[in-house]
Amino acid sequence: MSTVETKTTSVQDAPQKQETHVHAQPSSARKLSTFLSTYVFSKDHKVIGLQFLFSTLLWFLIGGLLALAVRWQVAWPWSDVPVVGKLFAQQGGQMAPEFYTMLFTMHATVMIFLVIIPILAGAFGNFLIPLMIGADDMAFPTLNMLSYWFMWPAFIAFGASFFVEGGAASSGWTSYPTLSTNVNSSPGAGWGQTLWLIGLTFVGVSSMLGSVNYMTTIILMRAPGMTMFRLPMTIWAMFITAVLQAFALPVLTAAGFMQLADRSLGTGFFTPEGNIVNNAIATAGGGQPLLWQHLFWFYSHPAVYIMILPAMGMVSDILTCFARKPLFGYRPMVYSVAGIAGLGFIVWGHHMFMSGMNPALGTTFMVSTMMIALPSAVKTFNWLGTIWAGRIQFTTSMLFALSFVSMFIIGGLSGIFMAATPVDIFIHDTYFIVAHFHYVLFAGTAMGVWAAIYFWFPKMFGRTMNEFWGKVHFFLTFIFLNGTFFTMHILGAVGFPRRLADAYHYETFHHLQPLNAFMTYCAIGMVASQIIFAVNFFWSMFYGPVAGRNPWNSNTLEWTAPSPPGHGNFDFQPIVHRGPYEYSVPGVESDHLMQTDPPNAAATAAAAAAH
Amino acid sequence: MKRLAGLFWSLLFLAVPIFGVITFAVAPAYDIWLPKDVSEHGASVDGLFYFILWLTGGVFVVTEVALFWFIWKYDANNKKSEVKYRHGSHVLEVVWTIVPAAVLLFLAIYQMNTWADIKMRRPNMAPTVEVIGRQFEWRLRYPGRDGVLGTPDDLHLVNDLHLPIDEDILIQLKSMDVLHSFFLPNVRIKQDAVPGMKIPVWFKAREEGVFDIVCAELCGWGHYKMKGRVTFESRESFEKWLEVKYQEQEATQASNAET
Ligand code: HEM
Ligand SMILES: [Cu+2]
Ligand SMILES: [Cu+2]
Numbered sequence: 103m104s105t106v107e108t109k110t111t112s113v114q115d116a117p118q119k120q121e122t123h124v125h126a127q128p129s130s131a132r133k134l135s136t137f138l139s140t141y142v143f144s145k146d147h148k149v150i151g152l153q154f155l156f157s158t159l160l161w162f163l164i165g166g167l168l169a170l171a172v173r174w175q176v177a178w179p180w181s182d183v184p185v186v187g188k189l190f191a192q193q194g195g196q197m198a199p200e201f202y203t204m205l206f207t208m209h210a211t212v213m214i215f216l217v218i219i220p221i222l223a224g225a226f227g228n229f230l231i232p233l234m235i236g237a238d239d240m241a242f243p244t245l246n247m248l249s250y251w252f253m254w255p256a257f258i259a260f261g262a263s264f265f266v267e268g269g270a271a272s273s274g275w276t277s278y279p280t281l282s283t284n285v286n287s288s289p290g291a292g293w294g295q296t297l298w299l300i301g302l303t304f305v306g307v308s309s310m311l312g313s314v315n316y317m318t319t320i321i322l323m324r325a326p327g328m329t330m331f332r333l334p335m336t337i338w339a340m341f342i343t344a345v346l347q348a349f350a351l352p353v354l355t356a357a358g359f360m361q362l363a364d365r366s367l368g369t370g371f372f373t374p375e376g377n378i379v380n381n382a383i384a385t386a387g388g389g390q391p392l393l394w395q396h397l398f399w400f401y402s403h404p405a406v407y408i409m410i411l412p413a414m415g416m417v418s419d420i421l422t423c424f425a426r427k428p429l430f431g432y433r434p435m436v437y438s439v440a441g442i443a444g445l446g447f448i449v450w451g452h453h454m455f456m457s458g459m460n461p462a463l464g465t466t467f468m469v470s471t472m473m474i475a476l477p478s479a480v481k482t483f484n485w486l487g488t489i490w491a492g493r494i495q496f497t498t499s500m501l502f503a504l505s506f507v508s509m510f511i512i513g514g515l516s517g518i519f520m521a522a523t524p525v526d527i528f529i530h531d532t533y534f535i536v537a538h539f540h541y542v543l544f545a546g547t548a549m550g551v552w553a554a555i556y557f558w559f560p561k562m563f564g565r566t567m568n569e570f571w572g573k574v575h576f577f578l579t580f581i582f583l584n585g586t587f588f589t590m591h592i593l594g595a596v597g598f599p600r601r602l603a604d605a606y607h608y609e610t611f612h613h614l615q616p617l618n619a620f621m622t623y624c625a626i627g628m629v630a631s632q633i634i635f636a637v638n639f640f641w642s643m644f645y646g647p648v649a650g651r652n653p654w655n656s657n658t659l660e661w662t663a664p665s666p667p668g669h670g671n672f673d674f675q676p677i678v679h680r681g682p683y684e685y686s687v688p689g690v691e692s693d694h695l696m697q698t699d700p701p702n703a704a705a706t707a708a709a710a711a712a713h
Numbered sequence: 714m715k716r717l718a719g720l721f722w723s724l725l726f727l728a729v730p731i732f733g734v735i736t737f738a739v740a741p742a743y744d745i746w747l748p749k750d751v752s753e754h755g756a757s758v759d760g761l762f763y764f765i766l767w768l769t770g771g772v773f774v775v776t777e778v779a780l781f782w783f784i785w786k787y788d789a790n791n792k793k794s795e796v797k798y799r800h801g802s803h804v805l806e807v808v809w810t811i812v813p814a815a816v817l818l819f820l821a822i823y824q825m826n827t828w829a830d831i832k833m834r835r836p837n838m839a840p841t842v843e844v845i846g847r848q849f850e851w852r853l854r855y856p857g858r859d860g861v862l863g864t865p866d867d868l869h870l871v872n873d874l875h876l877p878i879d880e881d882i883l884i885q886l887k888s889m890d891v892l893h894s895f896f897l898p899n900v901r902i903k904q905d906a907v908p909g910m911k912i913p914v915w916f917k918a919r920e921e922g923v924f925d926i927v928c929a930e931l932c933g934w935g936h937y938k939m940k941g942r943v944t945f946e947s948r949e950s951f952e953k954w955l956e957v958k959y960q961e962q963e964a965t966q967a968s969n970a971e972t
Contacts (some may be wrong), residue, residue, distance in 0.1 A: 284891070430800070493789040
């Protein structure tokens with residue numbers, strides 16, 4: 103546990119700031135409390151980051167298994183479910199339609215609220231922000247600890263909801279009233295839905311605590327010399343994501359409480375007058391179902407960017423490192439992230455083109471949505487510019503980062519179809535949409551997360567992951583994901599609707615079963631490939647080759663700290679002299695200049711010449 | 714060996730545009746493509762779809778091939794040339810901001826008219842039929858002999874919609890309970906049915922035939938089976954059918970009254 107290591111960096115001008123921990127010989131009670139405060143109720147941002155990482159990876163597994171069950175039903179409706187079929191024996195091993203409805207609702211809920219959002223902000227945000235800006239911890243360590251522990255009520259609420267009467271929520275992750283507000287509307291609309299709303303609220307509280315912390319930390323705690331425009335893209339992305347969270351989240355939280363009140367107090371915010379569900383008594387009403395959609399998407403559209411911007415930032419940093427080249431267009435990259443965030447607040451209506459919202463308003467949202475594709479395009483071109491004329495090293499991390507770019511192109515382009523209102527008439531609520539968001543969220547963000555895990559694993563655990571098996575993992579995931587998701591575009595072109603337990607009784611769709619079966623085989627392969635990842639991850643934690651401080655010869659501050667960094671992060675005071683992307687500077691011997699390396703005349707000259 | 718690795722990975726990335734294009738090229742041959750369109754406005758929807766498909770398809774191929782090319786050409790084990798120490802390019806940034814902006818703006822303006830035709834320029838007429846979504850069926854209500862909806866002589870049916878071709882149809886869409894979505898794949902029409910709202914839907918069918926009515930908005934456990942059929946037929950046979958149904962309804966009402 104000693105945090106004092108010999109310095110291996112070239113920084114000599116930094117004042118020493120060494121934290122020496124003196125651990126007295128603890129009694130067993132003291133031992134327990136030390137254990138608890140170090141690993142469980144830790145206020146150290148790195149431990150909290152890892153807690154988020156392990157929890158979200160576990161939920162990732164659960165979400166993946168839910169997805170397989172969904173795919174099973176879509177490919178072979180009403181056939182006996184293998185292995186786990188006996189567990190829900192109501193139908194003798196078959197899946198009931200209400201069970202299927204619950205499955206896709208909870209698949210999306212788990213993946214969005216318990217995996218993607220917390221793994222980006224919670225795991226990587228926590229772990230990386232102080233390290234990459236040269237701070238010893240977050241601004242508010244206690245809030246930070248709470249942001250993790252507030253996830254637990256959410257874990258429990260979502261987890262327990264599977265076991266309550268009627269099962270977990272089953273009104274889709276979008277939870278549209280009146281299906282969600284009227285307890286008579288479906289089996290999962292009882293306790294399952296209430297627990298869903300409670301869980302959502304806690305996730306929101308957790309995100310909010312994180313977001314306040316990240317903003318404050320990035321604004322106030324940067325190391326000397328670390329100006330805003332010397333921040334790595336990862337940090338810019340985390341910063342803007344935190345701003346998005348802070349502004350959008352209160353709306354969702356309020357809407358969630360309104361829905362809870364509708365359900366339990368009969369307030370009727372979202373229920374119109376005389377609403378009769380399932381032959382029950384008409385409700386008093388006086389509300390509007392569309393109100394929920396506006397409030398929900400006012401949060402959830404910005405949230406889709408919350409779910410990708412940090413990945414974009416991390417991928418930008420990984421691409422530069424393994425292309426050994428400065429980031430192409432640093433400022434345009436920053437501005438386009440900001441542009442996406444700003445525009446992200448005025449496009450929510452594109453989820454509501456068919457909802458009955460004023461069609462003229464739809465046109466306005468169409469224009470803003472078209473425009474939000476622009477910063478995405480600018481980012482893509484700059485990534486291509488970054489690897490152009492570089493020296494590409496095919497590490498596992500780089501492969502995942504490159505695939506992020508390749509896959510994001512697909513997801514961005516399919517967005518244009520749906521932004522076109524007349525085309526959206528046909529493809530809204532079909533598999534085209536499902537294809538779109540899996541390309542941005544799975545093929546994009548999840549691949550970016552893997553890139554980040556392989557990249558920062560040495561910093562987290564002091565050892566590198568196995569490269570060979572990493573590449574096998576990449577290859578299989580890449581093939582299977584495209585097999586699963588690319589085909590969804592053409593399903594969508596037929597109009598194949600999402601969320602149907604069995605669509606083959608429609609004349610229009612009855613011939614699509616073989617294609618769906620193919621996709622399910624690919625999905626099984628995709629989930630199975632993650633076994634390789636899991637084994638590699640845990641094996642490498644203990645037996646991987648020991649990594650030094652800077653195994654990838656990267657430039658940013660976290661690589662000047664020990665691997666793993668001790669409490670307080672740095673064993674010297676980092677002082678920043680340049681931006682994070684000084685790779686292959688002409689006239690400089692090493693092919694990288696770390697942010698802390700002392701000023702270098704050749705580098706200054708080269709930078710001036712290159713501008 | 715290392716060189717081969719670079720080749721292998723770059724080819725993997727080249728496979729993306731290749732298989733991407735192949736998928737879209739062969740899908741129509743297997744009928745995994747836009748279903749038959751029998752509406753008047755559908756051609757402009759499909760036209761826009763194809764326009765965007767070609768446009769994005771072009772961008773897709775160019776960017777993915779560029780990605781492949783860079784990966785292959787700038788493989789560290791394969792090349793000796795210097796890394797270009799560049800932080801960006803003003804000219805390029807301007808070009809690749811302005812050009813997509815212009816294209817996107819054009820797209821936005823180009824489609825407005827189609828959208829307005831389908832969703833904003835409602836024909837000035839009384840509703841042909843009222844369609845009411847209910848878990849898990851489509852309830853239909855035709856104005857009876859008096860031609861006015863909401864009078865006691867209305868004709869009530871379930872899931873079996875008949876409509877005349879070659880004339881404007883105006884549907885009044887409602888929902889009794891939860892959200893539904895009235896989706897006619899072959900007419901390129903989709904509209905959510907919202908409790909508490911009366912939403913007009915209009916189109917003109919140009920071909921006779923029987924087609925699916927699909928519910929496209931999650932409405933509960935039975936969402937998948939909320940299926941209706943729409944029959945497009947000539948004015949005469951439509952009226953004949955209406956008359957038959959009307960008499961059937963009167964007959965059942967009469968027998969109900971007796972018992
Ligand atoms: C190039 C920019 C993008 C455009 C133009 C775009 C456009 C759209 C549109 C118009 C819809 C609604 C489609 C419909 O329901 O009919 C949609 C849905 C969606 N988009 Fe995007 N999008 C873009 C990028 C992204 C990104 C980066 C993400 C996430 C990281 C994302 C995630 C989603 C999700 C999750 C949905 C579906 C929500 C649902 O209905 O369940 N999109 N997108
Ligand atoms: Cu959106
Ligand atoms: Cu439905």
